[in-house]
Amino acid sequence: MAQSQAWGDKRFEVMMGRLLRFGVIFAAVWVLAGGIHYLTQSSGARPDYKVFQGEPGGLRHPLEIIRGAIELDARGLIQLGLLLLIATPVARVAFSVIGFALEKDWMYVGVTLIVLALLVYSLSSS
Amino acid sequence: MIGALTGLGGGVVIVPLLTLAFGVDIRYAIGASLVSVIATSSGAAAAYLKEGFSNMRVGMFLEIATTIGAITGAYLAASTPTRAIAIIFGVVLLYSAYSANKPPKDLLTDEPPDRFATLLKFDGSYPTDSGEKSYRVRHVPAGFGLMYVAGVLSGLLGIGSGAVKVLAMDQAMRIPFKVSTTTSNFMIGVTAAASAGIYLHRGYIDPGIAMPVMLGVLAGALIGARILPGAKVRTLRLVFSVVIAALAFQMIYKGVKGSF
Numbered sequence: 001m002a003q004s005q006a007w008g009d010k011r012f013e014v015m016m017g018r019l020l021r022f023g024v025i026f027a028a029v030w031v032l033a034g035g036i037h038y039l040t041q042s043s044g045a046r047p048d049y050k051v052f053q054g055e056p057g058g059l060r061h062p063l064e065i066i067r068g069a070i071e072l073d074a075r076g077l078i079q080l081g082l083l084l085l086i087a088t089p090v091a092r093v094a095f096s097v098i099g100f101a102l103e104k105d106w107m108y109v110g111v112t113l114i115v116l117a118l119l120v121y122s123l124s125s126s
Numbered sequence: 127m128i129g130a131l132t133g134l135g136g137g138v139v140i141v142p143l144l145t146l147a148f149g150v151d152i153r154y155a156i157g158a159s160l161v162s163v164i165a166t167s168s169g170a171a172a173a174y175l176k177e178g179f180s181n182m183r184v185g186m187f188l189e190i191a192t193t194i195g196a197i198t199g200a201y202l203a204a205s206t207p208t209r210a211i212a213i214i215f216g217v218v219l220l221y222s223a224y225s226a227n228k229p230p231k232d233l234l235t236d237e238p239p240d241r242f243a244t245l246l247k248f249d250g251s252y253p254t255d256s257g258e259k260s261y262r263v264r265h266v267p268a269g270f271g272l273m274y275v276a277g278v279l280s281g282l283l284g285i286g287s288g289a290v291k292v293l294a295m296d297q298a299m300r301i302p303f304k305v306s307t308t309t310s311n312f313m314i315g316v317t318a319a320a321s322a323g324i325y326l327h328r329g330y331i332d333p334g335i336a337m338p339v340m341l342g343v344l345a346g347a348l349i350g351a352r353i354l355p356g357a358k359v360r361t362l363r364l365v366f367s368v369v370i371a372a373l374a375f376q377m378i379y380k381g382v383k384g385s386f
Contacts, residue, residue: 013182020168020315028165028344035337052151054329061327078333082161085340086322088168089315096186107246112186115316118193122200122323 012099016092023088027081034077041074062123090119138222138285140339141215142373146380150335152208156284157330160322162343163286167315169347179252180308184263184301187246188273188294189313192287193320195277200324203282212381215283219374222289223367242266252305261302269299281321286314 059065059079068076093116100108140162144155203211240263243249248263263269272294276287288310295306325331 013180024165024169024344028341031337031340034333035341038334038337049148049150049154049332049335052153055332056329059331059333060329075333078337079331082331082333082336082340083326085161085164085168086319086326089164089319092168092312093186093189093316096182099182105247108183108186111190115186115189115193118190118197119316119320119323122193122197122320123326124323 012102016095016099019095020088020092023091024085027085027088030084031078031081034074034081037072037077038074086123090116090123093119138219138370139373140343141284142219142377144335144339145212146373146376152211153203153330154332154335156203156211157322157325157332158336158339159284160318160325161331161336162339163280163284163318164315164322165340165344166347167286167311167318169344170311179304180312181248181250181301181305182309182312183246184248184250184295184299184305185309185312187248188270189316191270191273192277192280192291192313192317195274195279196281196317196320197277197324198274199278199281199283200321200328201281202278203325204328206282209381209384211282212377214279216374216376216378216381218279218283218285218287218289219370219377223370223374225289225292240264240266250305252302259302261305262300264300265298269294272298277317277320280314280317281324284318284321284325286318288314 059068059075062083065076065079065083069080093112097109097112097116100106100112140159141152141155144150144158145152240248243263243266246266248266249261251258251260272290276290276294279285279290280287291310291313292306295301295310296303299306301309322331
């Protein structure tokens, strides 16, 4: 019993590892594409990073980042790629909920849901 | 790349490099560093998971502490003066440089199982040359507390806090080195994601800075993983630690002088 559970655990983890790697590669290609677009487009003055100003509202909130990316704004496109990257560990935690549920380990379904709730809070709070 | 070579998180190099060499504001640097920490953690997960040493239950339970810590740290970052952040960063760098050169030693224990560890089904086993070896997890409350500290540092400084995580899992909880390293890699990504959300909202993550940093770190990690088997890890670690220590002193010096 314990043996088969451990084995199922591992197979699930390998699957999740592949998913994570795919997420990272996808996000990296996205950011690279956005970056090329950004470099070919902005020939003017570079922002001064020595002075902290903070990003404009359109680059701060998930929904507005998506809107900016749809309009093919280069910085919005990169930001969406970064958002995808930030989402990969969140996806892993979400899948762990399913993994623990398949094992009928309800205590850990609870633990994982708490972690997931904290992550969602951080991404959606303002 | 240097980070992947030595097993230290790349994050500890990125913030000093961006601030000291390129003069980038430390808040932008921390935002970019968090992004790169997630990239390395998620990118390496596939390789780590194949080895199958990680303990998902320990990892997930301790994630409660690190994510709460990360959110605390990210909020603290807004009200902490940047020069104070620079000084704390320097001190943590010094500790990382020191701990990277301590050889990993397993402090396995035969003591009776910890009450919490039994309740939380922590005890596990991992494959060694001499067959499957089981281990017991100790001092869960202490480990949980240290993990909260690791989370705060991660959220405040934009690093993975790998050194503190190893301290919590190896030293306090007596988890074997192989298990704690792989488990900590998984946790680093989740912790960084928890503070990255808040940094994003606050406008600390700039696409123009995070883009080259993320791509550079990923390319470096790929190359690093290729040449790692042939490299003299101990020598590299020593060199890297000296560099880190030098950066640390410079961060502290500039922080005290107030040029951040």
